[in-house]
Amino acid sequence: MSAAETTSTEAAAPAHPATAPTGPATAPAHPGTAPTGPAPDTARRYLDAVTALLARVRDEEAVPGGPVERAARLLAATVTAGGRIFAFGAGHSSLIAQDLVYKAGGLALVNLLTVPGTLGVDVRPATLGSALERVEGLAGTVLDQSPAAAGDLLVIISLSGRNVLPVEMAVRAREKGLKVIGVTSAAYAGQSRPNNPWNSFLAEHCDVVLDNKITVGDAELSGDGIVAPFGPASTAVTSALLQATTATAAALLAAEGTEPPLLRSGNVPGGLEWNEELFARHRERIYYQY
Numbered sequence: 297m298s299a300a301e302t303t304s305t306e307a308a309a310p311a312h313p314a315t316a317p318t319g320p321a322t323a324p325a326h327p328g329t330a331p332t333g334p335a336p337d338t339a340r341r342y343l344d345a346v347t348a349l350l351a352r353v354r355d356e357e358a359v360p361g362g363p364v365e366r367a368a369r370l371l372a373a374t375v376t377a378g379g380r381i382f383a384f385g386a387g388h389s390s391l392i393a394q395d396l397v398y399k400a401g402g403l404a405l406v407n408l409l410t411v412p413g414t415l416g417v418d419v420r421p422a423t424l425g426s427a428l429e430r431v432e433g434l435a436g437t438v439l440d441q442s443p444a445a446a447g448d449l450l451v452i453i454s455l456s457g458r459n460v461l462p463v464e465m466a467v468r469a470r471e472k473g474l475k476v477i478g479v480t481s482a483a484y485a486g487q488s489r490p491n492n493p494w495n496s497f498l499a500e501h502c503d504v505v506l507d508n509k510i511t512v513g514d515a516e517l518s519g520d521g522i523v524a525p526f527g528p529a530s531t532a533v534t535s536a537l538l539q540a541t542t543a544t545a546a547a548l549l550a551a552e553g554t555e556p557p558l559l560r561s562g563n564v565p566g567g568l569e570w571n572e573e574l575f576a577r578h579r580e581r582i583y584y585q586y
Contacts, residue, residue, distance in 0.1 A: 338519065342527045345516035349533045352509045358540060367477045367504040368544035371403070374449040374475065375545070376554055380581045381406045382444050382474075385453035386414035386461050387425050392453050392479075392534050396542065398584055400561035403542050404574045407583045409450065411438050411461065428461065432493060435464035439472060443583060446473025451538070455510060455530050456484040457498030458491045466501035467494060477541075478502035479534060481510040488512060506541065508534045 358364040374381055383406055385393035394415075396406045411434060414425045428434060444450060450469045454462035457480035466476050478498045482505075485497045499505045510533060515525035546556035557574055560567040575585045 338517065342517055342529075345527065346529045346532050349509050349516075349529055350536060353507075353533060353537050353540075356509070357506060357537065358544075363504060363506050364537070364541050364544055367506055367541045368548055370449060370475050370477060370504060371542065371545035372548040372552070372554075374447075375403070375405060375549060375557065376552070377447065378581075380443065380445075380448040380583075381451070382409040382442070382448065383407070383451040383453070384409040384411070384462075384465055386411065386429050386459075387416065388531060389453040389455060389462075389534075390415045391531060392538060393451070395535050396451070396538060398559065400559050400567075402539070402559055403545065404557040404559045404571070405578060405581050406451075406542075409438070409442060409444065411435070414461070429459040430461070430491065432460050432464065435461050436468045439465065439468050444469070444472065444474060449475045449477065451477045451479065452498060452502070453479040453534065453538075454498050455481050455508075455514060455534075456488065457481070458484060458488055460492040462498045463490070463492045463494055463496065463501060466498055470501060470503075476502045477504050477506065479506045479508060479538060481512070481530075482507040483510065483512050506537055508537055510534070 356362070371381065381403065383393040383396045385391070393408060396402060397408045398404075399406075411428070413419050413428045417425065419425055450465070452462050452466055452469075457463070457478065462478075466478060469476050478501070480498050482499065485499060490496055494501075508530065510530045513525060514528045514530045516529050517527035518525050546558060549556040557578060559574065560570045562568045562571065575582055579585070
């Protein structure tokens, strides 16, 4: 979900015909991908495409004993064992990592692991973030300078899972004794090549992998007169996938008799006081409060 992943010319052919321009006679891959005219219909097509992806995630990742449950059990086990939880993503993947941190209704113990220059598109030029994803040694240096240690858990989000930074992050984290949950698109492993010294994908270096089902190129729509595929869905789908995982972790903790450390909105009565109590109770595990 970095700029490189959404604009790169290195990406392989799309996973289904919806990601390439088609003529009127071409049959659509699913109802949300047919070329069309009116703009309002395009909005519905995009929302239909996102809904179809979410349904796949529900039916394939959130089944009993499946990837979502396994990832949630790792999160819950880290909470009960006194470990810390970190989330990392580069470029647009960082937006999803940030959505897990200090989030009303979410786990209070999730901390953002930051790599300077890769937090979205706030750097100039924006392409610098894409370049940094290919720098060997950067992830190891960041981990060595962070509080992350054995017994902690790291969530790594990377749509393609092919570049140096997320792969090295996973490799080094496991060497340090952290558990790793990878969130990626399995389609890239079948339709592109690794772009890192390990000649492998993020999914090969994780304890649990969550597949967001996003097609190569991250564009769900095509249209008459529109040369490039359009309508990226990775942020919406991946964020929902991870929120489903953390919600499952909260339910597992409660079932085990442990109160899940959940934040409340500061805009509801008593919310700020509730959060302050959580911060005090878990001071050594929540780094974004100071």
